[in-house]
Amino acid sequence: MSNLLEVADLRTSFATEDGVVTAVDGVSFSVERGEVLGIVGESGCGKSVTAESIMRLLDEDSTTYEGEVLFDGGTDLLNLPDDEMRRFRGGRLGMIFQDPMSSLNPVYTIGNQLIEALRTHTDLDKKAAYSRAVEMLTLTRIPDPELRMKQYPHQLSGGQRQRVVIAMALCCEPDLIIADEPTTALDVTTQAKILELMADLRHKSDAGTLFITHDLGVVAEICDRVIVMYLGQVIEDTDVHTLFNTPAHPYTRGLLASTPSVETDNSQDLPIIPGAVPTLKQVPYGCRFAARCPFAIEACREAPVELREYAGEDAVEGVGHKVRCIRAEEIPGLIAEQERRGGESADGFATDIAEAEEAPTEAAEHAEAEMKAAEEDQK
Numbered sequence: 161m162s163n164l165l166e167v168a169d170l171r172t173s174f175a176t177e178d179g180v181v182t183a184v185d186g187v188s189f190s191v192e193r194g195e196v197l198g199i200v201g202e203s204g205c206g207k208s209v210t211a212e213s214i215m216r217l218l219d220e221d222s223t224t225y226e227g228e229v230l231f232d233g234g235t236d237l238l239n240l241p242d243d244e245m246r247r248f249r250g251g252r253l254g255m256i257f258q259d260p261m262s263s264l265n266p267v268y269t270i271g272n273q274l275i276e277a278l279r280t281h282t283d284l285d286k287k288a289a290y291s292r293a294v295e296m297l298t299l300t301r302i303p304d305p306e307l308r309m310k311q312y313p314h315q316l317s318g319g320q321r322q323r324v325v326i327a328m329a330l331c332c333e334p335d336l337i338i339a340d341e342p343t344t345a346l347d348v349t350t351q352a353k354i355l356e357l358m359a360d361l362r363h364k365s366d367a368g369t370l371f372i373t374h375d376l377g378v379v380a381e382i383c384d385r386v387i388v389m390y391l392g393q394v395i396e397d398t399d400v401h402t403l404f405n406t407p408a409h410p411y412t413r414g415l416l417a418s419t420p421s422v423e424t425d426n427s428q429d430l431p432i433i434p435g436a437v438p439t440l441k442q443v444p445y446g447c448r449f450a451a452r453c454p455f456a457i458e459a460c461r462e463a464p465v466e467l468r469e470y471a472g473e474d475a476v477e478g479v480g481h482k483v484r485c486i487r488a489e490e491i492p493g494l495i496a497e498q499e500r501r502g503g504e505s506a507d508g509f510a511t512d513i514a515e516a517e518e519a520p521t522e523a524a525e526h527a528e529a530e531m532k533a534a535e536e537d538q539k
């Protein structure tokens with residue numbers, strides 16, 4: 161069976177005043193029917209640009225796409241004529257964004273908008289579209305769906321608006337749903353309810369879902385497989401259990417270690433990934449994470465690192481597990497050694513803010529030295 165979505169070597173670049181920057185750099189992954197694939201990573205790592213590239217929502221004049229985005233057996237979305245792409249969006253491709261107001265028109269009632277979406281993308285007549293819209297709102301468990309049909313977006317709460325957007329994304333029975341931080345703007349209780357709703361709805365359709373979030377707790381709750389992105393690249397790709405039980409990339413370890421859990425009730429004791437994601441103008445030549453990595457050695461900085469199959473002793477048989485780190489197999493041993501020596505390891509990351517703040521200085525110095533060397537090379 162072919163994948164529902166096959167993204168192959170996607171590269172998205174922007175022409176900016178300071179030259180061309182590549183926000184998504186050779187990203188490949190696939191989504192099967194019925195599967196939820198999570199994309200996780202810190203702010204600025206390219207999650208949204210990946211989604212917006214698949215949907216072709218970026219400014220056409222300043223954006224260049226390379227690679228392939230093959231949908232349902234071969235349609236390359238990157239080469240689809242504009243009018244066909246418009247038909248795909250909201251039809252076979254459903255979208256849910258962080259801010260529900262970006263998907264809703266403030267001057268039309270909820271009913272008008274749902275009916276319009278259904279009439280554009282299906283053969284339903286007005287009466288059938290009305291019934292279907294109410295049915296979809298009921299499915300999202302919004303209170304009093306018939307009343308909501310007559311209301312305008314500003315008359316609803318944030319959680320209710322997001323339920324409407326979910327109803328809108330699902331009403332035309334899309335094959336693929338792209339959800340970009342759909343719960344981030346909501347309070348914790350509403351967030352939990354919306355996640356529960358999404359988890360429930362996925363069992364009612366065989367659509368594939370691409371779920372973008374910076375929150376590993378959300379990943380654990382809703383995703384089957386996960387890709388972790390860092391500075392425009394995939395740095396780890398595996399199923400959700402493997403990611404949480406045997407993470408292989410130091411960045412993933414850092415993200416997991418710095419995520420509060422039920423056991424860690426004091427977030428001050430959580431380790432910190434030092435520094436910040438470099439800007440797209442400062443992309444390091446070798447491993448892009450090296451400047452922030454407690455395990456980086458000179459070899460990490462000498463050449464670009466490929467995404468490859470993880471072959472550690474703890475690798476789970478039969479589970480695809482890819483990692484972009486030349487030391488991934490050594491790291492469990494290095495951490496065990498640290499622990500044997502009595503150090504508080506926290507997967508190699510410091511829990512002390514002062515200690516963690518030393519590293520960005522080192523990172524910045526290194527990035528600057530690399531930039532200088534690259535400039536010299538170009539002369």
Ligand SMILES: Nc1ncnc2c1ncn2[C@@H]1O[C@H](COP(=O)(O)OP(=O)(O)OP(=O)(O)O)[C@@H](O)[C@H]1O
Nearest residue numbers: 174176183202203204205206207208209210374440
């Ligand atoms: N139109 C644009 N022109 C130039 N750079 C852009 C443009 N859009 C995004 N970027 C840059 O691309 C990089 C990736 O951005 P993206 O929004 O995909 O990150 P993200 O991982 O989704 O982060 P967040 O969680 O904050 O949304 C960032 O450095 C961002 O500044």
